[in-house]
Structures are given as structure tokens and as C-alpha cells.
Amino acid sequence: MQHKNRTIEQINLEAVWKTELVFALLLVKALRKAVPDMILDYKFSVVTPERGKGGIDEADAPVFAQMLEKAGVDMLHVAQANHTGNMADTIPPMGVQPYGFFAEISGKVKEAVSIPVSTVGRIITPEMAEEILASGKADMVGIGRGLLADADWAKKAANHDFCDIRLCISCNKGCTDKIQHREFLSCVLNAENGYEGTRKILPAETPKHLVIIGGGAAGMEAARVAAQKGHRVTLFEQNTKLGGQLELACVPPRKEEMRRFTEYLSHCMKQDAITLRLGEKATPEKILALNPDHVILAVGAHSFHFPIKGIDQPCVCDAWDILRGTTQVYGK
Template identity: 65%
Template sequence: MNILRPITIGGQEFKNRVLFPPLTTGYEDKDGTINEQSRAFYTRLAKGGVGYIVLGDVAPIPSFAVTPKLYDDSQIECFRKLADNVHAHGAKLGVQIFHPEYNSEVLNALFAAGKMEEVRSQLHHDMDHFVNEVMPETLDQIIDKMCACALRAQQAGVDVVSIHGDRLVGALCSPIMNTRSDEFGGSLENRTRFALMLVKAMKAAVPDMVIEYKLPVITPERGKGGVSIDEAPIFAQWLEQAGVDMLHVAQANHTGNMADTIPPMGVQPYCFFADITALVKSVVSIPVSTSGRIIDPAMSEELLNEGKADMVGIGRALLADPDWVNKTLAGRPQDIIRCIGCNEGCVDTVLNRSFIACVVNAENGFEAVRFITPAEQRKKVVVIGGGACWLRGCSCGCY
């Protein structure tokens, strides 16, 4: 199967074409440390056969969000432990670097000084404000901090730097969110200026690492942060020229509706971003990946066979069954526990300030302490009722 074939990206060989895309897991400690829970989760994915794993939302500065953080040398060691674990199973590790719209250390200092107006002015929690207020000199400082983060990732043994093209970068690129009148606003060339500056700086800072760029695309129905469908092929070519080794094409976000990018059952069709990905892939020579309700090997194989993508992002389906790849490799795709698209454990729990879990996988989120093993004595069991999904109050209709 093509999905199981190796692929070379930026001079590095990935053992297969299955990637675990960046998700906010909620597993990390409040200070951003990759703890045992987080390490066990990603290690389990690598053990299950995934070729490329990306940590989502790695911040290069302090922030209040419970995401991984890599802004100080003292944090390198926890990332090194994770990289070693993942590499032991033949997988590559990437970190998706993003910049939040505030720095918690600055805010805490202002708060301690009683400067509440300044606190309120900075703590918008909304890129709609920040993207149009941030000064050019601050953008230069942000690039420096993101490059410093990449250097720490390199020291930790991480293989790939994935630039988060949504968030601040995508907001600057956006024809909807960016209303600036300076050199960072207006035309597509101006709106993508920061993104291309960042890519070139990152390439210079860590020339031996693979540089990936998440390319969010605004569709007529969804998304605000990113570029339009017509602009995406042009921007993709500019990114390749700037030094990007791989593109990950995905639905743009910044709408406040998680269903736009992580659609539950019935909201979007399977493989819903494949055609837009194919449009981008047709104009570049570097590998292109995508994600979006791709849940089984047959769907993945079809995307590759039709030339719509070079790698396939499997997110929620790997939460449901981390052995997705190994079962495919063993010729047992029928044994894969399928994601039901309920979003009950993976999305709702994170929005409620908890951590990712899965209604069809009791190990998920508890990989360090729970282990599903065969029963010592085989029995025939009959389940009467709607099943675990119904018992948890899910409204997906799968029962």
C-alpha cells in the first residue's frame, strides 16, 4: 500500500506516509513541561506505527494556555526524552511553533504594578485585535523568539519544525482579519510578508531541520485566518521558494467554532479537504499533506493513488485506535476501531478545560496507567443497550 511506503522530505526519510497532526491535548503541565502523561501518549502512537508525530501549539514564550512550551533551555530535556521515545519506534517528531497574542510574564508584571488598563489592552484573547495592533518591531522580536524555540527543539533531537500558519501568522495572511495599511497589510504580497520572513529566518536558524508549514485555506463557508482558495496556490509557490520542505493544507480557523476544523459526524464529508489540497499540490514540487475526517486506510490510499496528497493526517482515528498503522501493515484493517466522529472525548473535554480522551478507547489519555490486555479466561459477552457512546449522553446518532 502507498500509505505504508517511505517518503523522503527535506533529506530525511519518514518510514510511512501517516502523520499524527497537531492537536491540543491538555496533557502537559501548566508550565508547558512534557510530563509522563504526554510522553506516554505520543510514545503509544509511535509504537502503533505512525511515521510522523507533531506536537501542537508549542509556545516560544510563556502563556496561560495549557500547551507545550519551549522558551527556556531548562525545558529542552523533557522534549529530548520524548524525542528519544518516539525515535525508538522509528517515528519522526515535529513541533508546531505558534505565537500567542500575549506574554504571561509581561502581563503578570503589569498586574503587579497595578497597571490594569495596560493589562486589559494587551489581554484581548483575540487575534482580531492583536494582528492589527502589533508593531513591526514586535514582529521582528517574535521571529527571533520562534527561531530560538526551533533551536531548542533541534538541541532536543526534534526532526521537524512545523510553522503554525494559522493563529498570528494566518491572521496576518488573512484578507478578512488583516486590516493593516502598512507593509504587512493590503495585497497578498504584504499580508504574507511576515510568514515568508519567518520561514526564511527559520531556515537560516535550523538549516538541518525539516521545515513544514501549515497552510490554512479560507473556504466560502468556513474560516477567517489564512488565505483564500484562489490565493493558496500562489502563496504555496512562494513558501516553497522561501525554503519550506513540506506543506500541510487544512481548513482555516479563527471562527470560534471548533466544528470548522474538527467536524463532528454529519457536518462535513469524509476527506473534505482533499480537493483543495490537490489544487495546492499541483503547483509545487515539495510533498503536501492534508487532514480532515480521514479515518480508514482505504480513504488514505485513495487520496495517495489519486495524487491529491503525499502524506495523510490521521487525528481522531488514531485516538480511537493507536494501532491503526500496525493493523494496516498486518493486513487487518477490518480490526481497526473506528472513530465515530462524536467529538465527545477529544473536543468537548478540552473545551471544558480537561484533557483529550476517547469514548471508544479507554486507554486514550491514560496510556501510562491503563493497559488493555486479553482476558485470562475467554467468555461470550452480550451488550444490551445503546453502548458506551449512548451511556455518555453523546448526540452523534451513531447508535
């Protein structure tokens, strides 16, 4: 139901709105009375005709926000509706919703109230956060998955160390998928996630020299952690560019957001402890000449061609080759 342009007084709450909203107002009033000195930040779930279930309609949101302010709420956190709807509406994976997709709505709510308003949803970088704040659409921004990918997001942003932030790629694999399957929450990019208190990268007792073969995600992550522990690393990558198969994974539509991880890891390779040997195949002679303490093989997986009849026909293609652009597909 929509009540555009109505004032609070014109709306007979009980008659036209869901009882949940009346309950919310009664709850806020009771809480205000019970904890007068505590800050009440209200998670203000908004649904639009295109997105979400189980929140207030976008058109009614500004008026209801005024009611909440009047009832005693100190702050509003304008966000997507709860999980009674589609997960892609609430915690959207890459490419499904635009960046900062709740900023416009929070801007409309902010115009209606005098209390601080925050927004959340696909705010990936500090630059995106700054842009929303500068536009006046929110007084504060919330970062959800970004903090799972890098718990020091805010600290690095405050220090202007933007390139050091391991940015969330909105894959939903480690976090949302895990909790949906009743498993322990994690992040595919951050092995320390969930173990911040106990799992730490500490300096090695004996610094060593490692040779790493492969400059994909695994090789670069191994190099990053080894260097942080104080080891010296020589990394061989046969291509002239880092990234390995992540470069291919970024090719299909909507998947380019994965490139953020390649960029982060490539940035981490720029340190004195890591020697990059790009465009070089690691041979036994080259490895022995370096006399390393350990060698880490991180050469990735290869596609397997089954020895079946017809495999060599022109209509049978290797997915890797299609993504690389070395095979063109056409026809049926």
C-alpha cells in the same frame, strides 16, 4: 481578497495581502536560515467561502504555497484554518463535513508546488486514505482523532488488519468538547487514550469464566477486555443482533457514523474465548447452569414513564419507540 490566475511577480504582497502572510514568509526565511538542516513542515490553513476563518483564501492558496516553497519550506500540511472560526469547520463532528474534506484543496496546492503536500480531516479508514493518495491529491495523509480512538491505527493499516481498527466516530465528545471545557483530553471509545504509557490490558493472574448480560456497547467492551486478559466469556443478548441501544442512537440523521463502533465491537466478539448467546434472555437457571465466577450486568438504561395525567394519550410518545420504528409520529 482573491487573486486567481496571478503569478507571484504580479502580486504586491504588502499591498494586497494581510500582514500575517508577510510575517509568515519572513518567519519561514528566518527559520530556514537558523535551522538549515531541519525539515520545515508548514501547517497551511486554508479558508473557503463556506468554511473557516483565519487562514489563506482558497483562491490564493496555490500562489502562496509557491511563495512558501521559494522561501524554504520543505513540506506543506494543507488543513482547515485555526480555531478563530467555527469548531465544526476545524474539527468537524459527524455528518457536518464530508469525509476527506480537505483533499480537493490539497490537490490544487499540490499542482502548484514541487514539495510534498499532506492533507487531513475526516480521513477515517485506511481505504479512504489510500483513495486520496491514489488520486494524487496528496503525498501524505494526516490522521487526527483517529489516533486518539486507536493509537495503533497506522500499524493495523500497514498489516491490513482493517477490521481491528477502532475507528473514530467523529462524536467530538471525549476530545474536542473536553479541551474546550479545559478538561483532560480523552476518547469515548478508548479508555487507554492519554494513558498509553501506564494503562495497559495485562493478562489476568487467574483466568475466570464471566457471564455478561447485554450485548450493547458496555457488554461488548467488557467481553473484549475480559477476553484480551485471558478470561472466558459467555455473553447473553436478548436480541438476535448485537449493538443494544447504540443501534437506536444511530437512527437520527447524521448519527449513523456511530455504527462504526458497533461494527468494531461486533468484530471483536468473533473469538474463541467469547461464546455469544444471541436471541436468548439470561435467566437465573441458565446463569447457574454455567457456574460462572462473575456476572456482569450490562443491560443499559430504560426510558421512564412519569405517572402524570395524560401520559397515555396517543400524542405522547416514547423516544425509544420512535427510534425503533414501533411508534409512528404524525401531525403536530
